[in-house]
Amino acid sequence: MQKSIKAMSSFLIMIDIQERLLPAIFNKDEVLSNSVKLLTAAKELSVPSIISEQYPKGIGSTVPELKALIPEGSPVIEKVEFSCCANSGFGDAFLNLRFNSGTKDTAIIFGVETHICVLGTAIDLIEKYNLNVVVAADACGSRTPENHSLALQAMRDAGCLVVPTETVIYQMLGRAGTPQFKALLPLFK
Numbered sequence: 001m002q003k004s005i006k007a008m009s010s011f012l013i014m015i016d017i018q019e020r021l022l023p024a025i026f027n028k029d030e031v032l033s034n035s036v037k038l039l040t041a042a043k044e045l046s047v048p049s050i051i052s053e054q055y056p057k058g059i060g061s062t063v064p065e066l067k068a069l070i071p072e073g074s075p076v077i078e079k080v081e082f083s084c085c086a087n088s089g090f091g092d093a094f095l096n097l098r099f100n101s102g103t104k105d106t107a108i109i110f111g112v113e114t115h116i117c118v119l120g121t122a123i124d125l126i127e128k129y130n131l132n133v134v135v136a137a138d139a140c141g142s143r144t145p146e147n148h149s150l151a152l153q154a155m156r157d158a159g160c161l162v163v164p165t166e167t168v169i170y171q172m173l174g175r176a177g178t179p180q181f182k183a184l185l186p187l188f189k
Contacts, residue, residue, distance in 0.1 A: 003106065003132050005161075005171035010134075011097055011104045012042050012049040013084060013125075014070075015111025015118050019060030025112050025141035026148070032065060034139035034165040037187045038110060039069040041169045044183050047108075048101050049074040050093050052084045054117060083120035085128050094129070106132040108168055110139035115151035122155045133160040136168050 003009075017035055022028050042049050049071050053061055056078055061067065070076070075093040077084065084090045098104050107125050111118055118140050125131045135155050142148040156162045166188060173181050 005106060005108070005134055005168060006174070007045040007047050007172040008102075009104060010047055010106040010108055010172065011101070012038060012047055013107055013109045013111075013121065014039070014049060014051045014062075014066070015084060015109060015121060016052055016054040016059075016113075017063055017066055017111050018053055018056065019063055021054070021059050021112055022063055024143050026143060026145055027138075027141045030138055031110075031112065031141040032063065034136060035066055035110060036069060037165050037169060038108070038136055038139055039066060039071070040187060041172060041184055043069065043071050044180050045172055047172065048097050048104070050084075050090065050097065051076045052087075052090065052111070052117070053078050054082075055080050082117050083124045084117070085121055085124035106134060108134045108136060110136040110165075112140065113142045113147070114140040115142050115147040119151045119154055122160050123158050126159055134168060135160050135162045136165045137162050139165050 025031055051070055051074055077087060077089040077093055079087040081087045109122060122133050125133050137152050152162050
């Protein structure tokens with residue numbers, strides 16, 4: 001059963017939001033805008049992040065708008081596997097994150113493409129690492145709306161919590177009136 005989303009027990013995985021891939025995504029502006037919000041919140045709330053890039057030689061690196069927001073020290077994993085979890089570099093980064101950051105039992109994932117790399121990663125995070133998986137649905141995208149929608153339903157069926165970016169951030173904040181809340185509130189105005 002999915003637990004609530006707490007900043008102290010969560011980490012982000014941003015999947016393959018890259019220069020030559022993002023332009024082909026049907027909801028690319030929404031994906032980019034919500035990814036900015038998630039990375040900004042992660043930095044403000046000290047939530048560690050892991051970044052993946054699918055075959056960057058061919059697809060390019062993470063888009064500049066997001067690269068500038070990646071928290072310092074976040075591992076950037078180059079991969080050719082579709083699921084992040086199938087890459088040995090990811091396993092090492094995840095174990096290092098868990099060792100250095102305390103118990104992290106909730107993975108908040110987002111990126112492209114929803115029906116390929118995001119879906120494969122979500123299922124593997126549950127099966128391989130027994131994690132709670134939260135999918136920031138509006139920070140994910142595919143080339144077609146149908147593929148995106150089918151993958152979100154598949155992730156729900158697999159036990160993921162599939163919610164909007166705003167829900168993820170407000171759940172991590174937990175309450176209003178804090179300095180972090182005041183710092184992040186402009187993201188939603």
